Amino acid sequence: MASSTLPSHLSSPPTASPNGPMLKTANLQLPLRTAKFEPKSIKIPSIKEICKQGNLKEAFQSLTNYFAGQNAAHCSSDEAYSWVLELCADKKALVEGRQIHAHIITSNGYLDSVFLRTKLVFMYGKCGAILDAKKLFDEMPRRTIFSWNAMIGAYVSTGQPWEALELYRDMRMLGVDVDARTFPCILKACGMVGDLKLGTEIHGYAFKSGCDSNGFVVNALVSMYAKCEDTVGARRLFDRMQERDDVVLWNSIVSAYSRDRKPIEALTIFREMQRSGVSMNTYTYVSALQACEEPSFRNLGMELHAAILKSNDQLHVYVANALLVMYARCGRMREAAQIYHIMVDKDSVSWNSMLSGFVQNGFYNEALQFFQESLVSGQKLDQASLISILGASSKLEKLLNGMEAHTFAIKTGLNADIQVANSLIDMYAKCGRVNYMEHVCRSMLDMDQISWTTAIAGYAQNNGHMKALDVFREAQAEGVEADAMMIGSVLLACTSLKLINHVKETHGYILKRGLADLVLNNTLVDAYGECSNIALASQMFEVIENKDVVSWTSMISAYVDAGLGTEAMKLFCSMKESGVEPDTVALISILSAAASLSALKKGKEVHGFLIRQGFILEGSLASSLVDMYARCGTPENSSKVFNLVKDKDTVLWTCMIHASGMHGNGKLATDLFNRMEMESVRPDHVTFLALLYACSHSGMTDEGQKYLEIMRCKYNIAPWPEHYACVVDLLGRANRLEEAYQFVKSMPIEPNAVVWSALLGACHVHSNRELGEIAARKLLSLEPENPGNYVLVSNMFAATGRWDAVEQVRELMRERGLKKSPACSWIEIRDEVHSFMARDKSHPQSDQIYEKLAQIIEVLKKEGGYTPQTKYALHNVEEEEKIKILYSHSERLAIAYALLESPEGAPIRVTKNLRVCGDCHAFIKLVSKFFDREIVVRDASRFHHFHQGNCSCGDFWE
DNA sequence: GTAGGGTTAG
Numbered sequence: 001m002a003s004s005t006l007p008s009h010l011s012s013p014p015t016a017s018p019n020g021p022m023l024k025t026a027n028l029q030l031p032l033r034t035a036k037f038e039p040k041s042i043k044i045p046s047i048k049e050i051c052k053q054g055n056l057k058e059a060f061q062s063l064t065n066y067f068a069g070q071n072a073a074h075c076s077s078d079e080a081y082s083w084v085l086e087l088c089a090d091k092k093a094l095v096e097g098r099q100i101h102a103h104i105i106t107s108n109g110y111l112d113s114v115f116l117r118t119k120l121v122f123m124y125g126k127c128g129a130i131l132d133a134k135k136l137f138d139e140m141p142r143r144t145i146f147s148w149n150a151m152i153g154a155y156v157s158t159g160q161p162w163e164a165l166e167l168y169r170d171m172r173m174l175g176v177d178v179d180a181r182t183f184p185c186i187l188k189a190c191g192m193v194g195d196l197k198l199g200t201e202i203h204g205y206a207f208k209s210g211c212d213s214n215g216f217v218v219n220a221l222v223s224m225y226a227k228c229e230d231t232v233g234a235r236r237l238f239d240r241m242q243e244r245d246d247v248v249l250w251n252s253i254v255s256a257y258s259r260d261r262k263p264i265e266a267l268t269i270f271r272e273m274q275r276s277g278v279s280m281n282t283y284t285y286v287s288a289l290q291a292c293e294e295p296s297f298r299n300l301g302m303e304l305h306a307a308i309l310k311s312n313d314q315l316h317v318y319v320a321n322a323l324l325v326m327y328a329r330c331g332r333m334r335e336a337a338q339i340y341h342i343m344v345d346k347d348s349v350s351w352n353s354m355l356s357g358f359v360q361n362g363f364y365n366e367a368l369q370f371f372q373e374s375l376v377s378g379q380k381l382d383q384a385s386l387i388s389i390l391g392a393s394s395k396l397e398k399l400l401n402g403m404e405a406h407t408f409a410i411k412t413g414l415n416a417d418i419q420v421a422n423s424l425i426d427m428y429a430k431c432g433r434v435n436y437m438e439h440v441c442r443s444m445l446d447m448d449q450i451s452w453t454t455a456i457a458g459y460a461q462n463n464g465h466m467k468a469l470d471v472f473r474e475a476q477a478e479g480v481e482a483d484a485m486m487i488g489s490v491l492l493a494c495t496s497l498k499l500i501n502h503v504k505e506t507h508g509y510i511l512k513r514g515l516a517d518l519v520l521n522n523t524l525v526d527a528y529g530e531c532s533n534i535a536l537a538s539q540m541f542e543v544i545e546n547k548d549v550v551s552w553t554s555m556i557s558a559y560v561d562a563g564l565g566t567e568a569m570k571l572f573c574s575m576k577e578s579g580v581e582p583d584t585v586a587l588i589s590i591l592s593a594a595a596s597l598s599a600l601k602k603g604k605e606v607h608g609f610l611i612r613q614g615f616i617l618e619g620s621l622a623s624s625l626v627d628m629y630a631r632c633g634t635p636e637n638s639s640k641v642f643n644l645v646k647d648k649d650t651v652l653w654t655c656m657i658h659a660s661g662m663h664g665n666g667k668l669a670t671d672l673f674n675r676m677e678m679e680s681v682r683p684d685h686v687t688f689l690a691l692l693y694a695c696s697h698s699g700m701t702d703e704g705q706k707y708l709e710i711m712r713c714k715y716n717i718a719p720w721p722e723h724y725a726c727v728v729d730l731l732g733r734a735n736r737l738e739e740a741y742q743f744v745k746s747m748p749i750e751p752n753a754v755v756w757s758a759l760l761g762a763c764h765v766h767s768n769r770e771l772g773e774i775a776a777r778k779l780l781s782l783e784p785e786n787p788g789n790y791v792l793v794s795n796m797f798a799a800t801g802r803w804d805a806v807e808q809v810r811e812l813m814r815e816r817g818l819k820k821s822p823a824c825s826w827i828e829i830r831d832e833v834h835s836f837m838a839r840d841k842s843h844p845q846s847d848q849i850y851e852k853l854a855q856i857i858e859v860l861k862k863e864g865g866y867t868p869q870t871k872y873a874l875h876n877v878e879e880e881e882k883i884k885i886l887y888s889h890s891e892r893l894a895i896a897y898a899l900l901e902s903p904e905g906a907p908i909r910v911t912k913n914l915r916v917c918g919d920c921h922a923f924i925k926l927v928s929k930f931f932d933r934e935i936v937v938r939d940a941s942r943f944h945h946f947h948q949g950n951c952s953c954g955d956f957w958e
Numbered sequence: 959g960t961a962g963g964g965t966t967a968g
Contacts, residue, residue: 082960119960146960153962184963219963251964286965321966352967359968387968419968 047075051083056091059084063100067107078116085119089126097123098132114140118147125154145179152185161192180211184220191227199224200233219248226256247278255287266291267300282316289322293329301326317345321353328357333366351379355388359395367392368401381408383417390423394430402427406440415443422450429458452480457489460496468493469502484515491523500531507540522550529558547578553586560589565597566833582609584621591624598911598938599828600632607641617645623655630659633909633936633943648679654687661694663943664952669694670703685717692726696733697942699954704730721751725758732762737771753783757792764796772796780812787818798874806876825890825912829901836893838885845897853896856927857887864926864949872919886919891937895927907934915939925949 050062066080081104088097101120117140124133137143137151148171155164168186171178178186183206190199203221206212212221218237225234234256241249250273257266270288273280285308292301305323308315320343327336340346340354351374358367371389375381381389386409393402406424409415415424421444428437437458444451452475459468472490476482482490487510494502507524510516521544528537541547541555552575559568572590575582582590587610594603607625615621622645629637638659645652653676660668673691676683683691688711695704708727711717724747731740740759744751756779763772776793783789790813797805813820826835836843843849860866873882891912898908916924916939928935929949937944945952 076959079959086960115960122961144960149961181962185961188963216963221963223964248964255964281964283965290965318965325966347966349966354967356967382967384967391968423968 047080048083051087054087054090056087056093056096059087060096078113081116082119085116085123089123092127094124094127094129097127097129112141114142114144114147118144118150121147121154122150125150125157128158130154130158130160143176145176145182148176149179149181149185152182152189156185156189156192159192161189164189165193165195165198178205178209178211180214180217183211183214183217187217187220187224191224194228196225196228196230199228215243215246215249219246219252222249222252222256226252226259229260231256231260231262244276245278247281247284250278251281251283251287254284255290258287258290263291263294263297267297282319285319286322289319289326292326295330298330298332301330315343317343317347317350320345321347321349324350324357325353328353328360331361333357333361333363348380348382348385352382352384352388355385356391359388359391362395364392364396368396368398381412381414383414383420386414386417386420387423390420390427394423394427397431399431399433402431416445418444418446418448418451422448422454425451425454425458429454429461432462434458434462434464447478447480449480449483449486452478453483453486453489456486456493460489460493463496465493465496469497482509482513482515484517484520487515488520488523491520491527495523495527495530498531500528500533503527503531504536518544518546518548518551522548522554525551525554525558529554529561532562534558534562534564547580549575549580549583549586552580553583553589556586556593557589560593560596563596565593565599568593569597569599569602581613584615584619587615588620588624591628595624595628595631597826597828597833598632598909599833600629600634600909601828601831603628603632617641618647619649620651623651626652626655626659630655630662630943631938633663633938633945635659635663635665635943648676648681650681650684650687653681653683654690657687657694658690661690661697661942663945664698664954666694666698666700666703669698670700670707673707683711683715683717685720685723688717689720689722689726692723692730696726696730697953699733701730701734701736721749721754724749724751725754728755728758729762732759732765735766737762737766737768741771741774751778753779753786753789756782757789760792760796764792764799767800769800769802772800784816785818787813787820790818791820795874798876799871803876806874821913823890823912823914825894825910827894827898827908827910829898834894834897836890836897838890839888840890840893843893843897845900848900849893849896852900853887853892856896856899856931859930860923860926863930866923866926869919869922872917886917889917889920891916891920892923895924895935899927899931899933905932907936909936909938911938913940915941916944921951921955925951 045062047059047062047066051059063080063084066077081100085097085100088094088100097120100123104116104120117136121133121136124130124136133151133154137147140147148167152164152167152171155161155167164186168182168189171182183202186202187199190196190202199221203212203224206217206221211217218241222234222237225231225237234253238249238253244250250269254266254270254273257263257269267288270284270291273284285304288304289301292298292304301323305326308319308323320339324336324339324343327333327339336354336357340350343350355367355370358364358370367388371385371392379385386405389405390402393399393405402424405427406415409420409424414420421440424440425437428434428440437455441447441451441455447455452471456468456471456475459465459471468489472482472486472493475486487506491503491506494506503524506527510520510524521540525537525540525544528534528540537555537558541551544551552571556568556571556575559565559571568590572582572586572593575586587606591603591606594600594606606628610621617625622641625641626638629635629641638656642648642652642656653672657669657672657676660666660672669691673683673687676687688707691707692704695701695707704727708719708723711719711723724744728740728744731737731743737759740762744755744759747755756775760772760775760779763769763775776796779789780793790809794806794809797803797809823838824835826833828834834843840846857866868883868886870879870882870886873885875882875885877885891910894910895908898910902908916937921944924935924937924944924946926949927933928946932948935944935946937946942953
């Protein structure tokens with residue numbers, strides 16, 4: 001009955017080779033027939049013995065023989081099946097397992113055997129055929145504890161802990177008694193889902209049922225606690241164990257500490273294990289190596305490496321992988337690669353570890369290259385590979401590589417993996433392709449918290465701030481829990497939109513949900529700062545308990561942005577006093593504070609500090625230094641720094657071009673641009689803005705127009721309104737007002753306030769009332785909230801003598817509750833910054849200053865023929881009053897103070913928040929000549945270097 | 959009569 005139903009390829013055709021089992025004594029190659037003829041003279045191995053040898057084919061033959069009645073071994077058919085099924089399970093031989101299953105059914109009568117059914121469940125579970133296992137299990141008329149254990153084990157080994165726990169619950173509900181073999185399985189499931197509460201409950205139950213002293217159960221408990229992040233609980237159990245001769249127990253506790261990132265504890269206990277004489281196995285090495293993941297533990301890692309080599313065993317793939325990962329984590333990709341190359345058995349983990357090692361260590365190009373090479377050699381990719389490769393693509397913003405990976409993911413169906421999809425969202429966001437990102441989101445069946453967060457951040461990073469907030473609302477509507485990361489991105493969006501109320505609302509949400517951490521608190525400081533609410537920013541800053549360098553930098557930047565450079569400087573000092581070391585970002589923001597205050601000395605101090613601290617002159621730091629020196633009136637220092645930088649990027653070139661332009665050196669700016677092109681550095685929008693600005697401030701009208709063309713045609717960069725405004729300014733200065741107006745009208749984009757105010761400025765200088773009125777009307781309708789615009793308009797009317805219109809504009813300002821910012825000049829004398837308002841009498845040395853000013857005017861009138869030009873006093877008052885107003889302009893007070901207090905012949909550097917007026921300009925020229933001082937004035941628009949009666953601006957001063 | 963625990967990459 002039974003013999004015929006075994007598949008032919010496994011049962012041997014009688015003619016070809018009637019080979020019964022290969023006989024142990026068969027060195028002589030006895031014809032197999034002898035076994036038949038002399039059955040009693042040779043001991044035939046039992047099915048059990050054959051199965052234990054592990055050869056599937058022989059096992060099948062033996063089974064065939066058994067059913068043919070040719071096997072002398074005494075055992076029941078159940079038993080015979082059982083041994084072969086176990087071998088199938090061990091070899092994960094699903095096909096053969098199914099054949100046995102079929103054979104059992106067709107040969108009848110054995111279906112009811114609970115024993116065999118359980119064996120089959122076990123076999124299917126081991127082979128990963130969970131559905132077959134479940135079907136058999138469900139159809140069982142009767143179950144034993146073995147059946148339950150086999151099914152739970154099947155779920156756990158196929159990575160379905162939830163189902164295992166569910167089954168456990170059913171089992172308990174049905175009142176089935178759990179045994180000592182159930183616990184390890186179910187505890188593993190608890191560890192997998194990280195359910196400490198349930199794990200502890202089961203621990204209690206194990207205690208009650210007396211299983212908690214079983215070695216297997218203890219090990220499983222230690223692992224469960226470790227995986228549920230209760231390392232202390234794991235340790236408590238370990239300490240309670242009297243007998244510590246089980247290597248698994250040691251492995252579990254070492255692994256617990258490694259997992260918890262407690263390398264010192266892990267390695268201490270590892271040493272203890274070595275001392276106690278328990279022999280180590282591969283798991284021990286893997287767990288110990290896992291602990292050495294920081295560069296500071298590299299020596300220990302290398303010691304372990306040496307010990308492993310000395311143990312002379314063949315390098316197990318898990319151990320080799322752990323070594324590879326250890327080196328990669330310690331930043332030693334060279335050593336990692338060496339391991340990789342000598343490995344005989346590589347698996348996908350080895351490959352993925354190399355790949356992610358490259359990515360983690362910032363070798364993105366190497367990662368892509370490794371990926372390409374391995375593709376050629378036929379390496380199979382899985383989700384982990386894709387995640388790494390997508391990470392490298394997004395870091396390098398290599399859209400094509402990212403899309404290649406996307407295509408691969410679609411082909412293999414790996415795009416259905418949520419983590420792969422999340423990496424795709426991030427990659428497209430980082431490559432600036434929001435539409436592709438949206439496509440990925442739409443194609444996802446299910447988005448998790450990370451997907452939503454990544455998408456929100458993606459919009460925020462790509463200027464889609466409103467959309468980011470919309471998506472956040474959508475996520476909340478979907479019932480997605482917001483975490484700190486998500487809120488961080490939301491704050492970023494609110495900040496960019498300067499929506500102070502949204503920031504406050506989000507702040508409330510953070511407090512309500514208890515999400516506040518250092519990162520979010522720092523982001524809040526930044527958000528309030530960006531929304532110009534310095535009071536709330538500072539309040540938030542004060543609340544932070546363990547301020548780190550980011551907290552301090554956020555507050556410093558908030559002050560810098562609010563124009564409170566002095567406060568920023570003070571805070572920088574407090575930060576250093578509190579023992580927090582400034583990083584690059586902190587230095588950049590403090591350099592910006594020094595620049596805004598024109599505090600050259602402070603700026604130089606910072607420069608000195610960063611040299612002493614060994615910061616490398618590159619990137620944003622180099623650009624900030626160039627900018628700081630330029631804005632502190634010493635472009636020669638900018639050049640020095642600029643020349644020292646090895647890799648000059650677009651931003652650095654742009655800063656240097658801007659530095660030249662600011663100081664009226666248009667020729668240098670255009671030379672720099674030509675050099676930049678020769679060195680193949682691609683200019684961007686801002687580069688051209690700096691260049692056009694330089695041209696307009698040096699009267700290079702034709703060059704400026706030429707560069708606008710180069711920008712558009714050669715580089716295919718669409719100009720911003722600011723670029724057009726520069727050209728308007730350029731034409732306006734050359735008194736080509738009508739041309740400027742035509743240019744504005746011919747712009748391909750709608751001219752905005754910046755453009756109109758450029759035209760208005762030109763009308764002011766050249767006293768063109770008609771065009772001025774047109775520009776004024778446009779400007780005030782486009783930006784009615786900006787007080788600066790009213791000042792521009794009123795100055796234009798004042799310059800053309802229309803005092804009635806001046807009065808009307810003032811009235812309008814009052815009605816709308818706007819105030820113009822008062823004129824202010826400041827100067828750094830010794831270590832202090834002194835500021836002066838117009839007609840200011842608040843300075844402690846005020847009397848001396850006015851006395852000095854009177855003396856200066858006396859000298860200039862006598863020696864230099866100075867006469868005040870009252871048309872620059874933009875007030876409708878008597879002539880005499882106008883002269884008084886001019887004489888007490890803030891920059892003159894600052895210069896008088898500098899002449900009083902600074903050493904003979906030292907250069908004087910003044911900064912003013914508004915533009916220098918024509919009369920002051922003439923006045924300062926004369927001071928530079930008759931008092932023999934170099935005077936550098938930085939106004940709202942540019943720098944003026946006064947020297948021996950001349951100014952670097954070539955009188956293009958307005 | 960059966961079987962069970964510890965390990966790697968993002």
